Amino acid sequence: MNILKFGGTSVGSVASISTLLDVVAREVARGERPVVVLSAMSGVTNLLLAAAEDAAAGRPVTTSLMELENRHFGVVKSLLDAARQNPVLTRLKLLFNELEDLLHGIGSLRELTPQTLDRVLSYGERCATFLVSALAAGRFPEALCVEATELIRTDAHYGQARVDTELTEQLIRGFVREHPGRLLFVTGFIARNAQGRVTTLGRGGSDYTAAILGAALGAQEIQIWTDVNGMMTADPRMVKKAFSLPELSYTEAMELSYFGAKVIYPPTMIPAFMKRIPIVIRNTFDLDFAGTTIRHDCQPSALPIKGISSINDVSVINVEGSGMVGKAGFSGRLFSLLAREQINVILITQASSEHSITFAVAPHDAVRARELIGQEFELELQARKLELPGIEQDLAVLAIVGENMKQTPGIAGKLFQALGRNGVNVRAIAQGSSEYNISVIIGRADLAKALNAVHDAFFVELTKTLHVFALGTGNIGRTLLGQLHAHRDFLREQNGVQVRVVGLSNSRRMVIDPSGLPLDGWEAALNNGHSEPADLARFVARMKQLNLPNCVLLDNTAAPEPAAHYADALRHSISVVTCNKIANSGPYQQYRELRDAARQHGADFYYETNVGAGLPIIRTLRDLRTSGDRVERIEAILSGTISFIFNNFRGEASFHDIVREAQQRGYTEPDPRDDLNGRDFMRKMLILARDAGHPLEPDDVIIEPMLPAACLQAPTVAAFYEQLRAHEAYFSELKDRAAAAGQVLRYIGQLEDGRARISLQMVDEQHPFYQLSGADNVISFTTERYKERPLVVKGPGAGAEVTAAGVFADLVNVGTR
Numbered sequence: 001m002n003i004l005k006f007g008g009t010s011v012g013s014v015a016s017i018s019t020l021l022d023v024v025a026r027e028v029a030r031g032e033r034p035v036v037v038l039s040a041m042s043g044v045t046n047l048l049l050a051a052a053e054d055a056a057a058g059r060p061v062t063t064s065l066m067e068l069e070n071r072h073f074g075v076v077k078s079l080l081d082a083a084r085q086n087p088v089l090t091r092l093k094l095l096f097n098e099l100e101d102l103l104h105g106i107g108s109l110r111e112l113t114p115q116t117l118d119r120v121l122s123y124g125e126r127c128a129t130f131l132v133s134a135l136a137a138g139r140f141p142e143a144l145c146v147e148a149t150e151l152i153r154t155d156a157h158y159g160q161a162r163v164d165t166e167l168t169e170q171l172i173r174g175f176v177r178e179h180p181g182r183l184l185f186v187t188g189f190i191a192r193n194a195q196g197r198v199t200t201l202g203r204g205g206s207d208y209t210a211a212i213l214g215a216a217l218g219a220q221e222i223q224i225w226t227d228v229n230g231m232m233t234a235d236p237r238m239v240k241k242a243f244s245l246p247e248l249s250y251t252e253a254m255e256l257s258y259f260g261a262k263v264i265y266p267p268t269m270i271p272a273f274m275k276r277i278p279i280v281i282r283n284t285f286d287l288d289f290a291g292t293t294i295r296h297d298c299q300p301s302a303l304p305i306k307g308i309s310s311i312n313d314v315s316v317i318n319v320e321g322s323g324m325v326g327k328a329g330f331s332g333r334l335f336s337l338l339a340r341e342q343i344n345v346i347l348i349t350q351a352s353s354e355h356s357i358t359f360a361v362a363p364h365d366a367v368r369a370r371e372l373i374g375q376e377f378e379l380e381l382q383a384r385k386l387e388l389p390g391i392e393q394d395l396a397v398l399a400i401v402g403e404n405m406k407q408t409p410g411i412a413g414k415l416f417q418a419l420g421r422n423g424v425n426v427r428a429i430a431q432g433s434s435e436y437n438i439s440v441i442i443g444r445a446d447l448a449k450a451l452n453a454v455h456d457a458f459f460v461e462l463t464k465t466l467h468v469f470a471l472g473t474g475n476i477g478r479t480l481l482g483q484l485h486a487h488r489d490f491l492r493e494q495n496g497v498q499v500r501v502v503g504l505s506n507s508r509r510m511v512i513d514p515s516g517l518p519l520d521g522w523e524a525a526l527n528n529g530h531s532e533p534a535d536l537a538r539f540v541a542r543m544k545q546l547n548l549p550n551c552v553l554l555d556n557t558a559a560p561e562p563a564a565h566y567a568d569a570l571r572h573s574i575s576v577v578t579c580n581k582i583a584n585s586g587p588y589q590q591y592r593e594l595r596d597a598a599r600q601h602g603a604d605f606y607y608e609t610n611v612g613a614g615l616p617i618i619r620t621l622r623d624l625r626t627s628g629d630r631v632e633r634i635e636a637i638l639s640g641t642i643s644f645i646f647n648n649f650r651g652e653a654s655f656h657d658i659v660r661e662a663q664q665r666g667y668t669e670p671d672p673r674d675d676l677n678g679r680d681f682m683r684k685m686l687i688l689a690r691d692a693g694h695p696l697e698p699d700d701v702i703i704e705p706m707l708p709a710a711c712l713q714a715p716t717v718a719a720f721y722e723q724l725r726a727h728e729a730y731f732s733e734l735k736d737r738a739a740a741a742g743q744v745l746r747y748i749g750q751l752e753d754g755r756a757r758i759s760l761q762m763v764d765e766q767h768p769f770y771q772l773s774g775a776d777n778v779i780s781f782t783t784e785r786y787k788e789r790p791l792v793v794k795g796p797g798a799g800a801e802v803t804a805a806g807v808f809a810d811l812v813n814v815g816t817r
């Protein structure tokens with residue numbers, strides 16, 4: 001035999017009541033005779049409460065009564081043939097008249113006692129249960145409406161009465177024995193005390209009714225029919241990736257539902273828990289969904305946690321002072337006081353120094369709690385042995401829950417790493433030694449970010465989402481977006497990463513969409529009605545304000561402006577990935593500041609493509625240094641453009657045309673003068689020198705120009721190309737001189753003893769840089785370990801595909817090291 005409990009939304013409409021009856025019919029068809037427990041129609045309890053308060057305040061209640069009548073009558077008229085409506089409407093009308101008299105009584109007395117309120121509220125369940133049983137009678141002639149006042153006996157604690165279990169079980173069994181073969185429709189929530197007065201069972205009371213009935217009758221299963229797909233891994237309104245849990249233990253279900261997940265009210269599970277009756281949470285609006293089963297013998301799960309619960313508004317009170325140290329009974333006094341005054345304490349922590357106790361309460365209790373402490377500890381306060389506590393507001397609780405956490409190291413580490421990396425400050429922590437709940441208090445504004453970050457960290461079989469704010473849609477930017485689009489399935493399946501581009505800007509337009517821009521339709525998005533004129537400061541401000549987890553600022557521009565925002569982003573724990581060299585090659589002070597900000601705020605700052613595009617140069621240098629090696633000398637060709645020029649400047653080709661070709665192939669900077677005047681190379685040498693441990697300033701890198709002065713001074717790109725043409729003779733003379741000596745031209749950078757220089761050289765076959773083609777870069781590191789033969793990295797060092805690929809790799813590595 002099963003207990004089927006239907007919540008307010010399941011009896012809220014004509015459609016849901018029909019479904020409800022189908023569910024009952026399915027059970028009956030299987031030869032079962034379930035007991036059905038019903039809540040009031042959705043909204044009705046609140047309506048009754050408001051009507052009672054109105055009556056007590058002398059306000060009219062006619063509108064409320066009308067609404068009540070309309071809602072119930074509406075269902076009867078839609079679901080019952082006209083011929084059978086009358087007796088049902090009459091009986092309902094009788095109930096409404098009783099209620100009206102009661103409200104008039106309250107109005108005359110101008111008084112609403114808890115006892116009377118329970119009586120008023122009972123009409124919600126009584127009307128709904130009568131209504132549903134009357135509708136059911138058409139399909140099941142054995143249907144019987146039962147008021148739980150006949151079945152459940154409580155004390156006189158109105159509003160939240162305590163059940164006399166023994167007597168109640170006798171009553172229930174007796175009733176069922178006396179009504180063999182009947183299909184019972186029982187009112188949830190209400191009961192009766194020894195004086196015969198109506199009582200209610202408190203919040204979630206109908207679930208409790210179901211559990212009491214289930215326990216008394218030894219039910220096989222208690223089904224709680226609601227309007228959501230069972231219990232989920234986190235609040236689905238805040239965590240889009242939250243998913244329904246197939247199974248939970250009673251403990252886990254209690255831990256999860258104390259916070260947030262109001263699917264089931266925890267105390268209601270106790271009778272079921274005692275008798276080990278599974279509770280199945282089902283969705284009336286999704287019959288195919290199997291639901292969540294709460295049972296004592298769950299299948300073992302590989303996941304360390306079951307879910308993350310949260311309370312999105314709490315206040316914290318921190319009681320501090322020397323008077324507490326080593327003082328037995330202090331916390332006893334404190335918490336008895338709060339208990340006596342009905343202040344619910346959500347979480348408590350005390351450091352072993354005993355110098356302070358922190359506890360969290362609902363915001364509406366905070367001021368009173370503080371006042372009570374002021375009164376209770378007046379003497380200690382006067383003697384300055386205690387400080388009058390302050391109230392910290394706008395806080396939230398996040399808790400990870402699961403029985404598998406027990407005896408498993410690393411869970412807390414993972415939780416705090418996810419929080420720390422995302423810049424979420426933890427204000428207080430609590431974990432019981434039972435080890436199935438770790439709770440942290442954090443700022444309310446960080447809750448959504450924290451929930452998502454922690455969800456990503458623990459449910460690793462799901463994909464992690466990177467939230468990217470990208471600048472630049474030029475040569476590199478658009479190529480990268482194309483690569484991300486082309487590889488999105490691979491990324492998700494192989495790396496468990498989803499890249500969501502939330503913000504995109506070029507120098508003209510920008511667009512921000514927290515749900516993610518289409519990677520293949522970004523051009524349209526950048527120009528449609530949701531986009532706006534580019535405004536970097538606003539873009540960055542929105543990025544910070546959205547406060548998304550695993551957030552990355554991506555700079556694919558060649559502009560100086562974005563660099564000014566890197567440190568700010570890093571300080572907000574937003575990682576920065578850039579192929580733009582400007583930030584790393586400005587004043588040394590700025591270079592340092594960025595690294596400090598990244599380290600202090602747990603964010604990543606990746607810039608592999610600053611040197612040698614996608615070639616692993618920055619990474620190699622870092623690995624050498626972190627493993628204790630010391631770089632003695634670097635020799636390198638780091639201008640892909642110039643490399644391409646010298647590799648192709650042969651025979652009849654003109655210098656001018658080759659430079660143009662390098663630009664067309666996407667090797668050059670947006671302004672090719674930056675390559676040919678050595679500035680781009682200088683930036684790379686500077687970054688390498690700094691990464692090798694030398695605090696150089698830009699002017700410290702000596703550049704021997706490879707162009708005649710007139711070319712260097714050209715005021716525009718067009719003028720620059722004209723000058724190149726005008727100096728063809730100069731270039732071919734250079735080329736011929738090298739050829740005559742059996743050599744080739746190479747523009748080479750050197751770093752030795754902390755000094756960096758770039759110069760034009762002619763090298764012969766013996767030189768390791770002789771053999772190059774295309775836009776190859778080559779770098780040779782001579783170090784303490786690589787002394788006899790240097791470590792050499794060589795390959796294409798410019799071009800959109802290889803550069804975008806390097807940025808891609810940096811992006812995917814965010815948060816992994």
Ligand SMILES: NC(=O)c1ccc[n+]([C@@H]2O[C@H](COP(=O)([O-])OP(=O)(O)OC[C@H]3O[C@@H](n4cnc5c(N)ncnc54)[C@H](O)[C@@H]3O)[C@@H](O)[C@H]2O)c1
Binds near residue numbers: 473
């Ligand atoms: N070409 C290569 O092989 C290579 C290799 C390594 C690194 N890089 C670096 O890649 C970067 C981009 O080069 P590119 O060839 O794609 O340049 P590009 O000129 O083609 O594109 C630059 C983009 O940045 C945008 N932009 C400029 N200022 C902006 C601002 N303030 N806010 C937002 N967007 C802005 C422009 O609108 C454009 O979309 C440069 O820093 C370059 O040094 C290039």
Ligand SMILES: N[C@@H](CCO)C(=O)O
Binds near residue numbers: 610611680797798
């Ligand atoms: N313009 C650069 C691209 C790589 O940073 C070059 O030619 O090397």
Ligand code: NA
Binds near residue numbers: 608609612613615806
């Ligand atoms: Na690189």
